[in-house]
Amino acid sequence: MFQSTRILAAVVAASFVSIGPAQAAGDAPAERQAVMKQNGAAVRALAQMVKGQTPFDAAAAQLGFRTMNTAALGFGYMFPQGSETGSKTRAAPSIWSDRAGFDAAVAKYIADTSATISDLDSLKSAFGAAASNCGSCHKAYRTK
Numbered sequence: 001m002f003q004s005t006r007i008l009a010a011v012v013a014a015s016f017v018s019i020g021p022a023q024a025a026g027d028a029p030a031e032r033q034a035v036m037k038q039n040g041a042a043v044r045a046l047a048q049m050v051k052g053q054t055p056f057d058a059a060a061a062q063l064g065f066r067t068m069n070t071a072a073l074g075f076g077y078m079f080p081q082g083s084e085t086g087s088k089t090r091a092a093p094s095i096w097s098d099r100a101g102f103d104a105a106v107a108k109y110i111a112d113t114s115a116t117i118s119d120l121d122s123l124k125s126a127f128g129a130a131a132s133n134c135g136s137c138h139k140a141y142r143t144k
């Protein structure tokens with residue numbers, strides 16, 4: 001019991017070291033840009049399927065939505081105080097001055113990417129709804 005408590009304390013201490021506020025702020029712009037790039041790759045693959053340039057594949061389409069949804073779920077945590085600058089970030093100051101609005105945009109993106117894809121028609125409508133978030137959030141919360 002004592003032993004496991006000590007191990008737990010060590011693990012907790014170690015995780016504080018690795019995700020301390022200073023480091024999180026320093027890495028956050030690069031991390032969120034990497035997540036957004038994966039997001040963009042998933043969108044491109046889905047768009048090709050929607051346009052009929054690649055054959056419909058239910059598993060691949062669902063995977064694309066999972067990738068976007070995972071990005072969406074983490075996104076709200078990738079803009080800590082102090083990460084307004086760095087790594088050539090294009091995050092707009094409005095993220096921090098209008099946090100409630102940004103959180104609502106993230107929540108909408110999470111909802112719209114949690115769709116279940118069963119056939120090409122469901123992919124088309126779910127994709128349209130999910131992809132509309134990209135432009136609207138970038139317009140409000142990303143700099144030119």
Ligand code: HEC
Binds near residue numbers: 040075091092
């Ligand atoms: C809730 C807001 C939000 C949504 C939704 C969103 N983005 Fe972004 N995106 C951002 C912000 C903010 C940045 C700038 C991040 C930075 O530079 O720190 C960004 C940056 C990017 C980048 C540039 C990454 C880089 O290398 O600098 C790409 C590509 C991108 N988004 C694609 C997408 C696509 C595709 C979608 C829709 C499927 C999407 N985004 C949805 C907020 C959003």
